[in-house]
Amino acid sequence: MLKIVIDRDKCTGLGMCEAESPGLFEVADNGSLVILADHPSDEQRAEAEAACESCPTEALSLVAE
Amino acid sequence: MIDAPTVNDVATMTDDPFGPEVLEDPLPFHQRLREAGPVVFLSRYRIYGMGRYAEVLEALRNWQGFESGAGVGLSNFRTEKPWRPPSLLLEADPPRHDAPRRVLAALLSPRRLRGLRAAWRQAAEELVDRVLAAGPEFDAVPALAEAFPLRVFPDAVGLGEEGREHLLPYGNFLFNTFGPGNHLVTDAQAEAPAHASWVNGQCRREVLREGGFGAQIWAAADRGELTPEQAPLVVRSLLSAGVDTTVHGLAAVLHALATHPDQWRRLRDEPLLARVAFDEAVRWGAPVQTFFRTATTDVRIGDTVIGDGEKILMFLGSANRDPRRWPEPDRFDLSRDPSGHVGFGFGIHQCVGQHVARLEAESLLHALAARVRTIEPAAPGRRQHNNTLSGWATLPVRVTC
Numbered sequence: 001m002l003k004i005v006i007d008r009d010k011c012t013g014l015g016m017c018e019a020e021s022p023g024l025f026e027v028a029d030n031g032s033l034v035i036l037a038d039h040p041s042d043e044q045r046a047e048a049e050a051a052c053e054s055c056p057t058e059a060l061s062l063v064a065e
Numbered sequence: 066m067i068d069a070p071t072v073n074d075v076a077t078m079t080d081d082p083f084g085p086e087v088l089e090d091p092l093p094f095h096q097r098l099r100e101a102g103p104v105v106f107l108s109r110y111r112i113y114g115m116g117r118y119a120e121v122l123e124a125l126r127n128w129q130g131f132e133s134g135a136g137v138g139l140s141n142f143r144t145e146k147p148w149r150p151p152s153l154l155l156e157a158d159p160p161r162h163d164a165p166r167r168v169l170a171a172l173l174s175p176r177r178l179r180g181l182r183a184a185w186r187q188a189a190e191e192l193v194d195r196v197l198a199a200g201p202e203f204d205a206v207p208a209l210a211e212a213f214p215l216r217v218f219p220d221a222v223g224l225g226e227e228g229r230e231h232l233l234p235y236g237n238f239l240f241n242t243f244g245p246g247n248h249l250v251t252d253a254q255a256e257a258p259a260h261a262s263w264v265n266g267q268c269r270r271e272v273l274r275e276g277g278f279g280a281q282i283w284a285a286a287d288r289g290e291l292t293p294e295q296a297p298l299v300v301r302s303l304l305s306a307g308v309d310t311t312v313h314g315l316a317a318v319l320h321a322l323a324t325h326p327d328q329w330r331r332l333r334d335e336p337l338l339a340r341v342a343f344d345e346a347v348r349w350g351a352p353v354q355t356f357f358r359t360a361t362t363d364v365r366i367g368d369t370v371i372g373d374g375e376k377i378l379m380f381l382g383s384a385n386r387d388p389r390r391w392p393e394p395d396r397f398d399l400s401r402d403p404s405g406h407v408g409f410g411f412g413i414h415q416c417v418g419q420h421v422a423r424l425e426a427e428s429l430l431h432a433l434a435a436r437v438r439t440i441e442p443a444a445p446g447r448r449q450h451n452n453t454l455s456g457w458a459t460l461p462v463r464v465t466c
Contacts, residue, residue: 019175
């Protein structure tokens with residue numbers, strides 16, 4: 001199973017991930033990133049990968065659990 | 066500026082990257098730059114430059130080794146006084162950079178912008194209808210690339226109607242000042258204070274309409290996320306970086322589509338490709354061509370050591386066309402995945418307003434694709450020279466509906 005892992009020291013809340021996958025990521029009003037579902041479904045896997053890939057500060061990764 | 070390259074074996078180039086030949090058509094220079102090596106010494110300004118994707122990306126990523134706080138232009142703020150109070154975002158480093166950045170990122174996030182989508186779509190449709198009603202030939206720069214951002218963005222910020230004509234020349238001047246003091250800077254020096262003074266005046270709380278981005282930045286100061294001294298400078302960042310860049314980005318995508326009829330047909334068949342089309346145009350046309358960084362310590366790139374305090378110029382437009390990264394880099398191609406381009410930068414300073422730019426582009430391209438069957442150049446366009454931006458002064462086009 002894949003899990004989305006965030007490095008909060010690196011995240012700047014730009015929301016590239018949210019643009020790729022609004023079902024999994026959301027930048028809150030205070031600028032912090034909220035992960036809406038830690039474990040992307042099989043259907044969400046491609047967009048989760050694109051979201052992690054798109055992060056300009058390399059704060060997101062997908063790890064196998 | 067430095068006396069001599071720290072390491073002797075770095076390739077030297079004598080070209081002026083801010084001269085009229087390069088600004089008219091940077092591609093031949095970029096190719097020589099990439100082939101000369103991962104880092105080159107640009108002897109005219111006694112600075113380093115890099116044009117390959119991998120090194121540009123690494124420099125953008127390495128904010129600890131390459132600071133922005135000494136200025137992202139040729140001028141070194143360690144030794145020279147900036148012409149305006151430095152930007153809290155663009156010309157700052159962590160930790161000072163982070164609070165203003167966080168406020169703007171939250172304000173311009175995809176979710177927050179969703180509220181503007183319907184109104185911007187409608188504004189784009191009205192604009193395109195009006196342009197098309199006037200005839201099949203028009204200059205796409207003033208008619209669309211300038212008109213649309215100026216129609217929607219100042220309203221979204223909450224600016225008053227008066228004086229908005231200062232926005233474009235202010236941004237144009239600002240982006241020129243990141244280069245040397247050539248005629249692009251000196252020609253506009255006399256009028257610049259009037260533009261800057263108007264822009265600064267618009268950053269005050271009392272003139273910003275309630276509900277707009279500007280008022281929300283002040284609200285963030287009320288919540289303690291910014292100091293009251295920071296708030297007007299964060300508003301200024303919106304007005305500095307949010308207008309000319311988008312105009313040139315829209316001009317880039319319109320130019321690309323008008324000169325690639327097969328790609329225009331693809332977009333018409335598949336309007337959802339509007340986002341890809343815009344990002345591919347930002348890769349291919351690179352509206353923001355260059356930014357500088359300053360080494361915070363001796364930083365090694367390949368065999369070259371960039372010494373503490375030395376300036377390095379990152380050629381984003383060249384990185385976006387580096388064949389080491391992009392197959393057939395000179396092709397404008399909607400079947401490509403352009404993500405990873407550095408046209409919006411990379412790392413902690415990556416363009417915080419890019420979701421706004423994408424929404425503007427998407428709105429305009431959707432309206433055009435729904436109405437215009439073919440679009441082609443009616444005459445050659447004229448380039449607009451700027452020390453940082455790559456853009457078009459005119460793009461005469463002919464359309465059929």
